[in-house]
Amino acid sequence: MKEEKLRIFNDLHEQYKHLGLPVSLIDRQSDFTIFNLADIRDMITIRPPISRLNFFVFAFVKNGQGNYTIDEQRFDIRPSTVYFTNPGHSRSFDWAEVGEVYLITLSESFLKENVHADIFEEFPFLLAETFPARVLAPEVFEEFERLYLQIHKEYLSHSPFRNRLIGNLFVVLLLKIKEYFWLDYNPIYEGNRSSHIVKNFKRLLEKHYRDLSGGMLDRAFRVQEYADDQNLHPNYLSSVIKAKTGKAIGTWIAEKTIAEAKSLLQNSSISIKEISFRLGFSESAHFSNYFKKHTKISPASFRSEHILKLSKG
Missing domain, CATH: 2.60.120.280 (Regulatory protein AraC)
Structure with a gap:
């Protein structure tokens, strides 16, 4: 096929x-x-x-x-x-x-x-x-x-x-x-060269967002930086990620951003404004729009629903 x-x-x-x-x-x-x-x-x-x-x-x-x-x-x-x-x-x-x-x-x-x-x-x-x-x-x-x-x-x-x-x-x-x-x-x-490229990308993606959510960095990586980490052209990295995983590199980054945002909203008391900065957004409004686009709910509503579930538990 x-x-x-x-x-x-x-x-x-x-x-x-x-x-x-x-x-x-x-x-x-x-x-x-x-x-x-x-x-x-x-x-x-x-x-x-x-x-x-x-x-x-x-x-x-x-x-x-x-x-x-x-x-x-x-x-x-x-x-x-x-x-x-x-x-x-x-x-x-x-x-x-x-x-x-x-x-x-x-x-x-x-x-x-x-x-x-x-x-x-x-x-x-x-x-x-x-x-x-x-x-x-x-x-x-x-x-x-x-x-x-x-x-x-x-x-x-x-x-x-x-x-x-x-x-x-x-x-x-x-x-x-x-x-x-x-x-x-x-x-x-682990497989061939392409498999190693995917593995290294995933590991850097995880580490980078862990550093972002921990407040150790103030800007999210672009595709160029993920490519530079492996001395690759960004177009080549994108093509390998897409071919090996079926998902565009932008989709991987978006899903990781949302996963980290949910974790911070549920497992911390820091403000939504601070969360937006930690995840590399220059404006909290931009983060809120981004989050709602991918989850169909605002960050504030997502956090409120989580708090309500805990109170019922």
Whole structure:
């Protein structure tokens, strides 16, 4: 399939609706989902079309057989397989058997808001260009199983603390992944030169916005600065990012800006004017218009809604 024909999906609900799969198990109001593929086994296409997913996916295969391809790299799926992918990659599957397979999908905003504001600093493997699947020993897989089943239980609950409970349990899950996957991770699997360019861009993007939101910088990078960091022409960097991730570099920057803005609005008491300056906006009105354009809500209303949710909790 030609690259330009790949469909980009911003959440699992959007993807499943397009594929004609049931969406009743997916909460559209949340940036987090978890469910068992066995519940829709009879409707799953053995070879769904290639697509790009604009969200994180964590898969826990207790029973299942097949393979999946991330960009140009192919990995086997067997019982006790655990893997995850981050936003921007093309993915395809070839299922021979679908048994008990739990999928967790979530956005960067959910990670920032409910797991950890500096999530990528504590868990840098989340930015890895490609993270190979691992087949775990049964007793090790059981550790993950207990965690994702507890997360699933909280996901189905109506607790006012649901997202906070999920966030805390997810930290434990990430620590387990870090323990069993990352300590002996071999970066040779990161792929070719283009993959390294994407990886370095993502890491600089994360660090730059962490510095901005921390007040250590007063101006947001332009594409030129991201290109200078790797001694590349900005047009070449833009073309690599677009080709490898399916998203324009401007989209990556915009999404990061909004994610950091949401984190600051929810996790700090600094003024909206100060937030706008920290994120590189010369005028708070410009920031407010930018935020509303991308979220359909003003920064002030977003913060007010968050405070109201906390008071009800």
